[in-house]
Amino acid sequence: MKKKVLYLLISALSISALPSFVLAADDDATPETPTSSKGEYVKPTPQQTRIKGLILRLQPNYSHEIETIDDGTEDFLGLFNESGTGDPQGCVLFLHEDHAHPDWPQVISPLRRNLPSHSWCTLSIEVPDIAGRATPTTVPSNDSDSDSDNSSPTPPTDGGVTLTNEQKVFDRIDAALALIREKGYQNAAYLGHRSGAAYALKYVADRGIAGQALILVDIKTVPPASEYQLSQSIESLRIPVLDYYFDRLPSDHRFAQWRQQASNKRRNSSDAFVQIDALPDARFGNSADKRLEQRVWGFLKQNTTQSSQNKELPEFKKGLFYKSPVE
Known part of the structure; x- marks a missing residue:
């Protein structure tokens, strides 16, 4: 009797342990599908988040620098600093690198804040990200009949090349230059850092700008242009150029040679065309920032039209400003 009871108990426990879908298999009724509430997927916006955070950081003490600039289709951020002397020489327009912002701590921030003490106003503008880091990756199909991915710009058939976001960046440069003129500065120089330098170079070359100055800091190409294609833009320039680069890798050396x-x-x-391998300057801190500031200011002073500037070049370390002529 005890064995029979024990057997029935074990059988009952075994049946209760079966998954629900197994138990439902013998039931004529269709099991009810549980409803699940799924929230909407929110796509990250890293650039907007970066710019919003920058504005919040600057507003308490530097709200006077913040400019909202309209390029005809949308607004973008600019940071403006007036010349800090009574003899302004012009304005330097800054283009930061990819996935950065107009007050980026490397190169952009120290220069845009310090050049006004050397008679130059500065305007640093927001450059759109080249490729969104939050953009979903599309796996290409192996089917030869499928449409190809057209997300990247196609180089024109005339042998030229169009950079990603080129027209958008150029429209922003045009709007920034209009703001500079509106503030009373007629002379403008262009300074780009890494991918920002590629946009600055292409803009100056395509527009045939002359009589001003272009400063390239650690220039990097922008897809789909190769380094060789981008370097060829320099041949048509009619403007003094400071090419400040870091010869770290063979590819850096090759690009500089081109x-x-x-x-x-x-x-x-x-x-x-002054090309400086600034690898010894490639370090962080006030010392490196000061050397870069002296290089840029010295180049501008010697290669742009100066209007009775009172502040003279310092007598010490003149090698920071120019190369000695080859005898």
């Missing part, structure tokens, strides 16, 4: 060769083919050789 830029120098393109400069050697320029028709107007009177416009300076």
Whole structure:
């Protein structure tokens, strides 16, 4: 009797342990599908978050620097600093690198804040991200009949090349230059850092700008342009250029050589092309920032039209400002 009771108890426990879908298999009724509430997927917006955080950081003490600029289709951020002397020489327009912002701590922030003490106003503008880090990755199909991915710009058939976001960036540069003129500055120089330098170079070359100055800091190409294609833009320049780069890798050296060769083919050789391997300067801190500031200011002073500037170049360390002529 005890064995029978024990057997029935074990059988009952075994049945109760079966999954619900197994128990439902013998039931004629269709099991009710549980409803699940799924929230909407929110796509991250890293650039908007970055810019919003920058504005919140600057507003308490530097709200006077913040400019909202309209390029005709949308607003974007600019940070403006007036010349800090009584003899302004012009304005330097800054283009930051990819996935950065107009007050980026490397290169952009120290220069835009310090050049006003050397008679230059500064305007640093927001450059759109080249490729969104939050953009879903599309796996290409192996089917030869499927449409190809057209997300990247296609180089024109005339041999030129269009950078990603080129027209958008150029429209922003146009709007920034209009703001500079509105504030009473007629002379403008262009300074780009890494991918920002690529946009600055392409803009100056395509627009045929002359009589001002272009400063490239650690230039990096922007897809789909190759380094060689981008370097060829230098041949058509009619403007003094400071090419401040860091020779870390063989690719850096090769890219610098292509830029120098393109400069050697320029028709107007009177416009300076100063190429500096600044690897010894490639360190963080006040010392490196000061050297870069002196390089840029010295280049502007020697290669732009100066209007009775009172502040002279310092007598010490003149090698920071220019290369000695080859004897």
